[in-house]
Each structure stands twice: as structure tokens, then as C-alpha cells.
Amino acid sequence: xxxxxxxxxxxxxxxxxxxxxxxxxxxxxxxxxxxxxxxxxxxxxxxxxxxxxxxxxxxxxxxxxxxxxxxxxxxxxxxxxxxxxxxxxxxxxxxxxxxxxxxxxxxxxxxxxxxxxxxxxxxxxxxxxxxxxxxxxxxxxxxxxxxxxxxxxxxxxxxxxxxxxxxxxxxxxxxxxxxxxxxxxxxxxxxxxxxxxxxxxxxxxxxxxxxxxxxxxxxxxxxxxxxxxxxxxxxxxxxxxxxxxxxxxxxxxxxxxxxxxxxxxxxxxxxxxxxxxxxxxxxxxxxxxxxxxxxxxxxxxxxxxxxxxxxxxxxxxxxxxxxxxxxxxxxxxxxxxxxxxxxxxxxxxxxxxxxxxxxxxxxxxxxxxxxxxxxxxxxxxxxxxxxxxxxxxxxxxxxxxxxxxxxxxxxxxxxxxxxxxxxxxxxxxxxxxxxx
Amino acid sequence: xxxxxxxxxxxxxxxxxxxxxxxxxxxxxxxxxxxxxxxxxxxxxxxxxxxxxxxxxxxxxxxxxxxxxxxxxxxxxxxxxxxxxxxxxxxxxxxxxxxxxxxxxxxxxxxxxxxxxxxxxxxxxxxxxxxxxxxxxxxxxxxxxxxxxxxxxxxxxxxxxxxxxxxxxxxxxxxxxxxxxxxxxxxxxxxxxxxxxxxxxxxxxxxxxxxxxxxxxxxxxxxxxxxxxxxxxxxxxxxxxxxxxxxxxxxxxxxxxxxxxxxxxxxxxxxxxxxxxxxxxxxxxxxxxxxxxxxxxxxxxxxxxxxxxxxxxxxxxxxxxxxxxxxxxxxxxxxxxxxxxxxxxxxxxxxxxxxxxxxxxxxxxxxxxxxxxxxxxxxxxxxxxxxxxxxxxxxxxxxxxxxxxxxxxxxxxxxxxxxxxxxxxxxxxxxxxxxx
Numbered sequence: 001x002x003x004x005x006x007x008x009x010x011x012x013x014x015x016x017x018x019x020x021x022x023x024x025x026x027x028x029x030x031x032x033x034x035x036x037x038x039x040x041x042x043x044x045x046x047x048x049x050x051x052x053x054x055x056x057x058x059x060x061x062x063x064x065x066x067x068x069x070x071x072x073x074x075x076x077x078x079x080x081x082x083x084x085x086x087x088x089x090x091x092x093x094x095x096x097x098x099x100x101x102x103x104x105x106x107x108x109x110x111x112x113x114x115x116x117x118x119x120x121x122x123x124x125x126x127x128x129x130x131x132x133x134x135x136x137x138x139x140x141x142x143x144x145x146x147x148x149x150x151x152x153x154x155x156x157x158x159x160x161x162x163x164x165x166x167x168x169x170x171x172x173x174x175x176x177x178x179x180x181x182x183x184x185x186x187x188x189x190x191x192x193x194x195x196x197x198x199x200x201x202x203x204x205x206x207x208x209x210x211x212x213x214x215x216x217x218x219x220x221x222x223x224x225x226x227x228x229x230x231x232x233x234x235x236x237x238x239x240x241x242x243x244x245x246x247x248x249x250x251x252x253x254x255x256x257x258x259x260x261x262x263x264x265x266x267x268x269x270x271x272x273x274x275x276x277x278x279x280x281x282x283x284x285x286x287x288x289x290x291x292x293x294x295x296x297x298x299x300x301x302x303x304x305x306x307x308x309x310x311x312x313x314x315x316x317x318x319x320x321x322x323x324x325x326x327x328x329x330x331x332x333x334x335x336x337x338x339x340x341x342x343x344x345x346x347x348x349x350x351x352x353x354x355x356x357x358x359x360x361x362x363x364x365x366x367x368x369x370x371x372x373x374x375x376x377x378x379x380x381x382x383x384x385x386x387x388x389x390x391x392x393x394x395x396x397x398x399x400x401x402x403x404x405x406x407x408x409x410x411x412x413x414x415x416x417x418x419x420x421x422x423x424x425x426x427x428x429x430x431x432x433x434x435x436x
Numbered sequence: 437x438x439x440x441x442x443x444x445x446x447x448x449x450x451x452x453x454x455x456x457x458x459x460x461x462x463x464x465x466x467x468x469x470x471x472x473x474x475x476x477x478x479x480x481x482x483x484x485x486x487x488x489x490x491x492x493x494x495x496x497x498x499x500x501x502x503x504x505x506x507x508x509x510x511x512x513x514x515x516x517x518x519x520x521x522x523x524x525x526x527x528x529x530x531x532x533x534x535x536x537x538x539x540x541x542x543x544x545x546x547x548x549x550x551x552x553x554x555x556x557x558x559x560x561x562x563x564x565x566x567x568x569x570x571x572x573x574x575x576x577x578x579x580x581x582x583x584x585x586x587x588x589x590x591x592x593x594x595x596x597x598x599x600x601x602x603x604x605x606x607x608x609x610x611x612x613x614x615x616x617x618x619x620x621x622x623x624x625x626x627x628x629x630x631x632x633x634x635x636x637x638x639x640x641x642x643x644x645x646x647x648x649x650x651x652x653x654x655x656x657x658x659x660x661x662x663x664x665x666x667x668x669x670x671x672x673x674x675x676x677x678x679x680x681x682x683x684x685x686x687x688x689x690x691x692x693x694x695x696x697x698x699x700x701x702x703x704x705x706x707x708x709x710x711x712x713x714x715x716x717x718x719x720x721x722x723x724x725x726x727x728x729x730x731x732x733x734x735x736x737x738x739x740x741x742x743x744x745x746x747x748x749x750x751x752x753x754x755x756x757x758x759x760x761x762x763x764x765x766x767x768x769x770x771x772x773x774x775x776x777x778x779x780x781x782x783x784x785x786x787x788x789x790x791x792x793x794x795x796x797x798x799x800x801x802x803x804x805x806x807x808x809x810x811x812x813x814x815x816x817x818x819x820x821x822x823x824x825x826x827x828x829x830x831x832x833x834x835x836x837x838x839x840x841x842x843x844x845x846x847x848x849x850x851x852x853x854x855x856x857x858x859x860x861x862x863x864x865x866x867x868x869x870x871x872x
């Protein structure tokens with residue numbers, strides 16, 4: 001079963017093979033650029049027509065997708081995938097419908113292109129507008145879930161960008177079948193086929209070659225494990241939209257509604273512990289630790305959460321294990337929680353800024369001054385008051401859909417949707433103005 | 437005269453010296469980060485107070501600045517500076533007043549921090565706001581003009597960012613004196629001195645060390661020659677705000693007011709030929725070439741512009757030299773112009789997209805459809821209709837002041853002012869919401 005995925009004839013890179021691969025990647029990017037030129041001026045009607053037609057097509061061809069996916073599922077154990085990972089990889093009729101619904105939802109979102117972000121008339125009569133335009137060509141790398149192939153293509157095309165997809169080898173058959181279907185509907189709707197391309201080889205060097213094409217590719221979005229993202233950030237010659245980790249905090253302040261705090265803590269930790277906006281660390285103000293920690297510990301234990309705490313925490317929850325510095329810095333992505341009792345708001349804020357990953361952090365408080373200081377001084381993409389960290393998500397914050405979350409500060413921060421896949425140009429209209 | 441600028445004791449980098457330099461640069465960046473933490477929550481009143489006090493102080497100390505500048509002017513020939521470059525380097529009473537006025541103007545601009553860019557209430561009652569916050573620490577590299585030291589510090593501090601300045605060695609004495617003055621007024625106004633730091637050594641390796649500190653520095657802005665900018669883009673581990681070149685075009689369409697076209701061409705080429713938004717290439721529709729080219733050539737010649745043209749151009753302007761492909765790709769920054777007669781709008785657009793530098797391009801036309809296609813299909817930071825390319829400038833487009841122009845698409849495009857030195861965070865306020 002190990003060998004039925006198409007691999008390049010040899011993985012040794014002789015000079016000729018490298019230049020062959022180089023040529024192939026450059027050609028891929030050039031065709032994407034060409035497609036991007038067409039996509040930039042497409043009307044919303046044309047783009048939505050493709051999204052809706054594709055939704056229909058993947059539902060019509062559900063059986064074919066599930067069959068292709070079966071090959072990936074069979075090969076999965078040979079890649080060492082865990083049962084949870086195999087479950088994420090699986091395409092089911094329900095997941096095909098979910099993907100189709102995703103396409104219909106993207107169709108229902110406003111066109112991000114052509115929006116006038118700002119506009120004014122200068123004293124000399126020049127009409128100045130900042131108008132949204134596509135970025136151009138996006139290189140999207142991801143792992144496991146085949147539905148992501150559909151989502152990414154939908155968001156890129158709707159925002160007028162051409163996309164080069166690179167999924168994981170473990171989803172190769174599923175992704176090839178999906179991409180062939182996407183290209184068919186592109187042709188059917190009279191859009192350029194090269195709007196959605198897939199890297200046609202599993203050779204890992206192809207990724208390096210593409211990351212080197214900063215002159216042709218405008219953005220790379222890596223989604224997956226931290227080592228993949230670090231490799232991309234290191235090698236990319238174009239901007240990268242990314243986050244490494246989500247080490248998210250909930251701080252329960254002195255003046256907090258403890259029922260609300262418990263609900264938020266349980267939701268932030270347990271509702272989906274394996275995602276980046278799940279809570280990894282709980283901070284509790286010393287004044288309420290005695291009344292809050294034992295009750296929340298009981299509730300967390302009932303959800304099978306392992307607790308690791310500071311000495312004060314362990315005094316109040318005797319069965320908690322001691323927490324190390326590494327525990328406070330860790331993104332567990334699992335039913336494990338580090339806990340610390342802090343003397344005041346200042347200590348909470350410094351702890352978050354020191355150990356956090358600038359992703360998502362929440363305070364539970366009814367003290368307006370504390371809420372104001374926490375949201376101002378915590379340097380994270382999203383700061384929440386009296387709400388679960390799980391809300392840092394494109395759908396939940398009203399972006400409609402997301403292609404990823406950024407913890408960088410440049411261009412886009414937090415969840416990235418259609419708007420974040422655009423840039424702008426200045427369009428200036430005069431009637432003969434010259435500079436004095 | 438060659439040796440009176442402070443140089444590190446030795447330029448040879450032994451391992452110890454490298455680690456010493458490394459320590460020095462890291463310390464510089466850490467102090468900037470610390471200052472940035474304070475600057476982020478400063479009120480507009482505090483920031484403007486510093487700007488206005490500094491304007492006053494540099495006018496009071498004009499004589500001292502001019503004296504320090506004198507040392508740079510005396511050393512300038514030993515650096516091989518041209519008379520034009522020496523003129524740019526010179527500090528005069530008028531230029532001191534201009535710098536002070538610049539500070540007062542930045543004070544009068546709205547505070548870009550704390551602005552709510554978008555806001556909504558979600559169906560579940562969550563209040564979501566995208567709020568402008570500073571980027572953090574900015575590393576600013578520039579050449580020659582000492583006024584830039586003042587401008588850059590003003591824009592960075594007003595936008596809540598700490599700045600690390602690195603001017604050219606030829607302006608070292610001037611810059612040191614200016615920076616000392618800036619730090620004095622920072623202290624006087626009770627702001628952190630480290631808000632404005634200067635790299636304390638002229639060792640070129642310090643730049644490399646700082647470019648390596650992507651964990652502490654949020655943005656680097658190189659302003660100067662193309663080789664400096666390329667070095668920075670190659671070595672930086674943080675985002676770069678930059679443009680390499682401004683190869684700007686004016687296309688005179690078939691349906692153009694030829695008087696207006698001539699005014700715009702002369703202004704775009706001659707008003708200040710050495711800047712990035714000056715025109716370098718003129719495209720003329722074949723149908724009007726015969727009536728337009730001879731008259732505009734006479735006018736350009738009167739402004740001492742050397743003309744280089746395609747065969748058709750040379751048929752109409754016999755004394756024009758032949759233009760090579762390299763001429764069409766060149767940013768002359770001088771009184772030289774490449775000219776091409778094109779058969780139609782399509783040819784004009786492809787020429788601009790092929791040879792241009794995505795900086796600034798203009799069409800002169802009274803044809804609405806042509807104007808619409810040119811502004812949509814030309815992929816440049818600024819596209820203008822019936823106006824001089826010289827208007828792609830922060831002041832002229834209404835940004836109030838600029839720290840540079842970007843031809844990149846990520847984060848900011850075109851002139852970059854206070855707004856472009858900010859990012860945002862999501863601030864989400866609820867009353868106990870959790871995810872279902």
C-alpha cells in the first residue's frame with residue numbers, strides 16, 4: 001500500500017532534475033500570474049456563479065470524492081497517522097455537504113474587490129480613492145483535511161486571487177480529485193483553469209522552489225504544524241500570513257462573576273481542546289482563588305482535564321501537579337491546563353505578555369478599569385472581556401469565513417477572511433492638475 | 437579630515453567583537469521594546485506636547501545644529517559626495533525652520549492610535565471592534581538629509597512606535613546632535629528617552645545584527661539607494677516597507693486634450709527629475725503622435741531633456757536617440773526621457789505592466805472607458821487620470837506626511853503616513869458568551 005501515490009521518479013536531486021523542477025515551479029507560478037490578471041477584473045456575478053456551480057458539482061460527485069478519499073484512508077496507517085488524524089482526513093457525505101454549504105456561504109459574502117476604503121477631494125480638485133484590489137497569486141500549504149482545499153480555493157477566487165495549492169501527501173488522492181473538479185467548473189463557467197492549481201509533484205523541494213519565487217507569488221499561507229510554518233517563514237521570499245502557536249489565557253479578576261468565569265473556563269478549555277484558540281493557561285486573582293479554584297477544578301476534572309499549578313494553586317487543589325515554566329509556555333492542544341494564582345492585574349498582564357503567543361487572551365471581570373487596562377496592555381491579536389477565547393474565529397467575529405489566523409502585526413492580525421486577501425491602489429482623477 | 441568621525445576601534449570582527457556588537461544591538465532593541473510599551477498608551481496630548489516642544493527646541497538650537505552640520509560638510513568631499521549631495525546634506529536656518537514646521541504639522545494630524553476601524557455587534561451580543569494600535573519598534577535606515585531624522589522620529593512617536601535610527605555616515609555629526617536634542621525633549625516631556633535611539637556605531641555589521649532581530653523589531657524601513665534597499669530586503673527577518681524604483685509612465689491617449697497632456701508631461705518630467713515619482717517614460721497613441729510629439733519635444737528640449745525613442749518616435753522627432761529595452765526599463769532620475777508610440781490602449785497597458793515598477797502611472801484622456809480600463813488594469817500603487825505623476829506623495833494625497841512609499845502589496849501600498857505605521861487588534865466585549 002505504501003507505493004501507490006505518484007512520486008517523482010527519483011528523490012535525488014541532480015543538477016538537471018533541480019532545474020527541471022525549477023522550470024516546472026516557475027511555469028506554475030507564471031500561469032497563476034496570468035490567471036490572476038483575469039481574475040482581478042471579474043464581476044462578483046461571475047465569481048459567485050462559479051462558487052454556486054462548484055457547490056452543486058461536488059454534491060453531484062460526492063461518490064467519486066469518497067472513493068478517491070478511500071485510497072488515502074487505506075494508505076493512512078503507512079504514514080503513521082493517528083486515529084484522530086485519520087478521522088480528520090475522512091470524506092463523508094456530511095462533509096461533502098458541509099463543503100458545498102461553505103461555497104454557498106462564500107458566494108453570499110460581499111465582493112471585497114473594488115470597495116472604496118477611503119476617498120476625498122483634495123484642495124486642488126484631485127479626486128483621491130483608495131480602492132481594494134486582489135493581492136495576485138497566493139501559495140497555500142496545508143495538512144490533512146481535504147475540505148480545506150475547497151475553502152481555500154473559494155476564498156482566493158472570490159477575492160480575485162489565483163491560488164497554488166499544496167496539501168499533505170496523506171490527502172493526495174482526495175485533493176487531486178477535488179482540484180480536477182474545481183478546474184472543470186472553472187472551465188465550465190468560462191474562468192481561467194489556472195485560477196486554482198495544485199503543485200503537481202510531492203517532491204518536497206518543490207516547496208522550496210516556490211518559496212523562492214517572490215517575484216511571481218504575492219503571499220504564502222502555511223497552515224499546519226509549527227515545524228512546517230517555521231520552514232516556510234525561514235525560506236519564503238514573499239510575505240507570509242501565519243501563526244505559530246495559540247497559547248491562550250483566561251484571567252479571572254478579583255471582581256468577577258464566578259459562575260460566568262466557570263462557564264467561560266470550561267468552554268475555552270474543553271469545547272474543542274485541539275484548536276489554536278482553546279485556553280492553555282488559567283490565571284486567577286489571589287483574592288478569589290480560594291472560592292473559585294476548588295469549584296472550577298471539580299468541574300474541569302469532570303471534563304477529564306489534567307491540572308498543573310503554582311504552589312498556591314496546589315494548596316487549594318491538592319491533586320494538581322506542579323507547573324513548570326515550560327508548562328506556562330506550552331500550547332498543549334490537549335486536555336491539560338496550567339494554572340497560576342496572581343497577586344493583581346499587573347502580574348496577570350505581564351504573565352500573558354511574557355508567556356503568551358499574542359493570539360487570544362481573555363479577562364473575566366466586572367471592573368471597567370481592569371477591562372480597559374487588560375484590553376489595552378495585552379499585546380495579542382484578540383483580547384476578550386467576559387467571553388470565551390474560542391470566539392477568535394473568522395465566522396464568530398463576523399468575517400464570514402477565514403483562511404487562517406495571523407499573530408503577526410503586518411497587514412493582517414487575527415482571523416483573515418476575504419478582506420485580508422486584498423490590498424489597495426490609489427486611483428486619482430484630475431482635470432489637468434500639475435505640481436507647483 | 438577623514439578620521440574625525442567616531443568609528444569602532446577595529447573593523448575586523450573577531451568572535452568576541454561580534455558577540456559584543458550582537459549584545460549592543462540586542463540591548464538597543466530591548467530598550468526600544470520597553471519604550472514602545474509606554475508609547476502605546478500615551479494620550480495624543482502627551483505626544484503632541486513633545487512634538488511642539490521639539491519644534492521650539494530645534495529652532496532655539498539652530499546655531500548648534502548648523503555648527504555640527506559644518507563638520508559633516510567639511511568631511512563630505514572625502515566621502516566622494518557630489519555637489520548636489522552636499523547641498524542635500526547641508527543644514528541651513530531655512531531648513532531648521534522647515535523641520536520645525538514639519539513637527540508642528542505632525543502634531544496637528546489626528547492620532548492614528550485607538551481609532552475604531554470597524555465595529556459591530558454579533559447576533560449573540562458580542563461587541564466586536566478592530567482598534568488601531570502601534571506596530572511596536574521600527575528600524576529606520578536612511579541616507580544624507582538630516583531633516584529626515586526629525587521627520588522619522590516625529591511620525592514614529594506620534595503613531596506610538598519606538599524608533600531606532602540609522603543615518604548615513606556622511607551625516608553622522610548632524611544626526612548625533614539632532615538625536616541628542618530629541619532625547620532631551622523626550623525627557624523634558626516625561627516620555628521614555630529610548631523612544632528615539634540611534635545606532636551608536638557606524639560599524640556596518642550592526643545593520644546586519646539588527647536585521648536579525650525579528651523577535652524584537654516589528655518593521656524595517658530602508659530609504660536610500662537601491663543597493664541599500666536590496667541588502668535590507670535580503671537580510672531582514674522582519675517585514676520591510678520599501679520601494680526599489682520609480683519607473684513611472686505617462687500615457688497620452690487618442691482622445692486627449694493635448695495642451696493638458698503637454699503641461700502634465702513637462703511637470704512630471706521636469707519639476708523635480710531626481711525623485712521617485714518623476715516620469716521616466718512617455719507613451720503616445722499612434723493617432724495623435726504626429727500632432728503631439730513634435731510640440732512636446734520642443735517643450736522638453738527647452739527644459740534640456742534628452743529624448744530616446746522608438747523608430748516611429750524618431751521619424752517624428754529626428755534628433756531623438758534610439759531607445760533600447762534597457763532605456764524603457766530604466767529609472768533615469770535625470771533629465772532623460774524614453775518615448776514610445778503605441779498602437780492602442782492595450783499596448784500601453786502591457787508596456788506599463790511589463791517595464792514599470794508598480795509605482796506611479798498616469799493616463800491623459802477624455803475617454804471614460806479608457807480611463808476606467810487603465811486604472812483597473814495597470815497594477816501600480818497609484819494610477820492617475822489627467823494629473824501629474826508627481827502627486828503620488830503623502831502630503832499631496834492627503835496623508836499629511838509620509839515616511840516612505842511602498843510598491844509592495846502587503847500591509848501598505850503607495851505613500852505611507854501615520855496610519856500605515858499602525859496595526860490593529862480585535863477587542864471583544866461580552867457578558868458571559870461561550871461557544872456552542
